[in-house]
Structures are given as structure tokens and as C-alpha cells.
Amino acid sequence: MIELHPDEIILLERRRYWLPFAMEALGLLVAAALPFAGFLFSESMPARLQALLSAYSLPFLFCATAWLLVIWIIFFTNWTNYYLDILLITNKRVIDVEQLGLFARDLAEMRIENIQDIRVEIVGLLASLLHFGNLHIQTAGEVKEFVIRNLYDPHAVKDIISKQHDDVMRNPPTARPSA
Amino acid sequence: MNEEAIRSYLVPAAAGIFLAVVIAFILMSVILDYHWRRYGTHPKTLVAVRVVYYGVSVVLLAVMAVLIYVLSR
Numbered sequence: 001m002i003e004l005h006p007d008e009i010i011l012l013e014r015r016r017y018w019l020p021f022a023m024e025a026l027g028l029l030v031a032a033a034l035p036f037a038g039f040l041f042s043e044s045m046p047a048r049l050q051a052l053l054s055a056y057s058l059p060f061l062f063c064a065t066a067w068l069l070v071i072w073i074i075f076f077t078n079w080t081n082y083y084l085d086i087l088l089i090t091n092k093r094v095i096d097v098e099q100l101g102l103f104a105r106d107l108a109e110m111r112i113e114n115i116q117d118i119r120v121e122i123v124g125l126l127a128s129l130l131h132f133g134n135l136h137i138q139t140a141g142e143v144k145e146f147v148i149r150n151l152y153d154p155h156a157v158k159d160i161i162s163k164q165h166d167d168v169m170r171n172p173p174t175a176r177p178s179a
Numbered sequence: 180m181n182e183e184a185i186r187s188y189l190v191p192a193a194a195g196i197f198l199a200v201v202i203a204f205i206l207m208s209v210i211l212d213y214h215w216r217r218y219g220t221h222p223k224t225l226v227a228v229r230v231v232y233y234g235v236s237v238v239l240l241a242v243m244a245v246l247i248y249v250l251s252r
Binding site: 002013055058059061062063065066068069070072073076077079080083084086097099102105 | 182189193196197200203204207210211214215218219220228232235236239240242243246247249250
């Protein structure tokens with residue numbers, strides 16, 4: 001879990017847009033249904049294949065179940081990657097956690113007062129219709145630009161960060177916690 | 180290869196597949212559970228996720244075990 005500072009409050013918690021995950025899930029659903037579709041449409045298969053399927057229906061069912069379990073595990077692996085990909089905006093920081101795979105995790109952290117510029121990028125018909133896009137945050141830190149991809153309503157996220165930035169600049173923190 | 184010979188290989192093959200799937204399931208479950216515990220942000224959601232994940236997985240493993248039993252008879 002991400003540790004917050006004692007006086008830190010979460011203002012917004014947002015995951016990546018669900019569409020890429022849903023597309024992956026749809027692909028897995030089709031893959032899971034394939035062996036069972038073989039059973040359903042066995043009548044339209046060549047006679048030799050039909051005979052083989054009816055003679056070995058139990059082993060076929062066993063393999064289909066094993067296949068289903070493998071698909072089930074892959075689905076939860078994808079879901080975990082989606083679920084752990086998160087953007088947190090607090091009153092002090094912007095924390096972007098990108099789960100690149102089960103063994104690759106990228107955590108970027110920007111202090112609100114270091115943010116210099118925020119840019120919203122919405123490219124394509126689908127992104128425009130469904131209101132998702134990328135957020136580019138320029139900072140005064142070592143890494144100049146952070147890109148947070150596939151966020152729902154990036155304009156609203158930008159507004160929250162900008163408002164918090166203004167608040168922090170009006171009342172700058174007196175002392176920075178040591179790293 | 181005649182049908183009888185094929186059938187004699189079915190049960191050991193199914194048992195091997197079952198063993199491989201169980202090992203993969205245990206390995207992946209340990210990894211996934213670690214991620215949910217270590218990086219998860221909503222404990223209540225994760226309890227529901229665990230119930231669904233383990234519930235369905237156990238049912239599928241049980242179906243496989245029953246099919247091996249039926250094949251071996």
C-alpha cells in the first residue's frame with residue numbers, strides 16, 4: 001500500500017480507463033468459449049471429427065475445463081494489472097502507480113508545488129466520445145515530464161491538480177519532510 | 180495406435196495435465212494474493228475478489244478431479 005504523510009489527504013483516486021481491460025476480457029471470453037463452441041456446433045463438423053468428439057467427449061471436457069482454469073487465471077492477472085494501476089492526487093503529491101506486469105511496477109511521485117505545467121491529450125474518435133486521454137505533467141524535478149495514460153475525464157483531473165497547486169502556492173509548505 | 184492403447188494413456192495424461200494445472204494455479208495464486216495484500220487499496224473489494232477467484236477455481240479443479248475419476252473407471 002502507498003504510505004501517506006501524517007497530514008496528507010487523498011483528493012482523488014483514479015484508475016486507468018476500463019476499456020482496454022474490457023477488450024482484453026472480451027478476448028479471453030471468446031478464447032474460453034472456443035472448446036465449448038466445438039461441442040455445441042459438433043453437428044456441423046465433418047463426420048470423422050464428430051465421431052472423434054463423441055468417442056472422447058470426457059477427455060475433451062477435461063481439457064476444456066483445464067483451458068477454462070488457465071483463462072480464469074489469466075483474467076485475474078489482467079485484472080490485477082488493471083486494479084493496481086492507480087493515480088492518487090493528495091493535497092501534497094501526485095502519485096502515479098503503473099503496474100507494467102506482475103513483476104514490474106513503476107511508481108512516480110510529484111510534489112504539487114513542483115508542478116509547472118499540465119497538458120491534456122485526447123487523441124482519436126473513441127477517446128473523444130468516451131472522454132479518456134493522457135495527462136502530461138511537467139515538473140521542476142529531475143524527471144521533467146510525467147505522462148499518465150488512459151485516464152477517464154483528464155480535464156477534471158487537471159482541474160483538481162491545478163486547484164491544489166494554486167492552494168499550495170498561496171500557502172507554501174514551511175518545511176519539506178526529509179526524503 | 181488402436182483405441183485400447185489410446186485409452187490406456189488417457190488417465191496418466193489427464194493426471195499429468197491436472198498436476199501441471201494445480202502447480203500453475205498454486206504458483207499464480209501466491210503471486211496474485213501477494214500483490215493484492217501488498218499493493219491493494221480496498222480491503223473489502225479484495226475480499227470479494229478472493230471469494231470469486233478461489234471459489235470458481237476450486238469448482239473447476241473439482242470438475243477436473245471428478246473427470247479423472249470417471250475416466251479411470
